[in-house]
């Protein structure tokens with residue numbers, strides 16, 4: 065199978081190159097970039113020397129459609145929606161890492177992304193690429209809306225409790241912390257070393273674009289309307305996301321009881337690892353891997369459950385999950401090319 069990457073010179077793009085270079089059934093056919101076409105990827109990223117030394121190419125719809133079977137879109141929201149439909153019409157499978165096709169309601173996209181939405185038909189066609197919950201739909205998809213990084217960590221943490229009917233939704237609070245690579249390779253004041261180092265900063269409180277994505281998926285799984293409180297923070301590390309989730313329990317349960325239910329729930333999910341009672345995950349324990357690690361505490365004093373969920377934002381939060389989705393579409397084992405042990409220390 066021949067794959068292309070649009071936005072190959074960004075952080076998610078180079079992670080896709082790393083995984084696809086090790087994938088037994090995929091050949092990287094084209095690396096595409098609009099600002100660095102003509103350059104060799106190894107000159108932009110020397111760590112790819114001898115691994116992938118392809119020249120970046122321009123966006124040429126007909127040529128891309130002729131040479132590739134599947135395209136990854138590792139470009140910003142607003143850009144994907146102008147490109148994806150042209151390739152869908154030519155029969156290619158499209159996996160979009162941006163937020164352009166995640167929200168089913170175009171008005172919500174306009175409100176939270178402050179941009180015009182993609183055409184409604186494509187929003188309806190897109191399958192939300194969270195394999196632990198939408199595996200059957202993903203297998204038949206032509207267009208995948210790969211989840212956002214915070215929603216991946218938050219949803220893998222809370223959705224089992226939602227699906228098993230353990231928690232009250234009106235009390236749901238999600239506190240997210242992200243490493244700086246979540247903002248991409250582009251330079252900005254917010255990701256400047258002096259602004260991030262020795263600092264912890266909350267941002268986009270109450271207006272973060274991942275809020276409606278988390279709400280939409282919880283509503284889809286539960287069938288109930290919900291509004292959440294979500295507060296993202298930028299912290300001085302390169303990779304990793306931790307979401308700490310607080311929810312009221314419908315009936316009292318011990319930590320051991322909730323842990324046991326989560327373990328059973330994720331028994332057949334390769335990439336979701338549930339910790340034993342009293343063991344809480346840290347971002348370094350999933351660094352460089354496609355795992356999501358989940359720790360749970362039931363606070364019997366407040367009758368709340370607290371769930372700690374960690375991922376590598378560029379992998380399970382972006383490129384690794386995109387490869388997992390590709391594997392499901394092509395009928396390969398979901399872990400093909402993704403069985404990397406986390407890098408520690």
Ligand SMILES: NC(=O)C1=CN([C@@H]2O[C@H](COP(=O)(O)OP(=O)(O)OC[C@H]3O[C@@H](n4cnc5c(N)ncnc54)[C@H](OP(=O)(O)O)[C@@H]3O)[C@@H](O)[C@H]2O)C=CC1
Nearest residue numbers: 071074075076097098099138139140161162246248249382
């Ligand atoms: N980093 C992360 O942890 C995560 C990222 N994502 C999403 O993945 C996508 C890529 O993110 P990331 O790799 O971090 O971003 P980067 O900023 O590192 O890379 C962005 C890429 O988009 C391309 N690009 C930018 N503007 C345009 C344009 N107008 N037309 C065509 N290409 C363009 C750039 O190429 P060029 O230099 O040629 O302009 C570059 O390759 C985004 O939608 C992001 O939200 C999702 C989850 C997590």
Ligand SMILES: CC(=O)N[C@@H](CCC(=O)OP(=O)(O)O)C(=O)O
Nearest residue numbers: 141162163212213242246247273
């Ligand atoms: C640290 C950091 O800045 N993270 C980014 C994540 C953006 C992202 O993944 O964008 P999508 O909307 O395409 O999902 C943010 O919080 O906006």
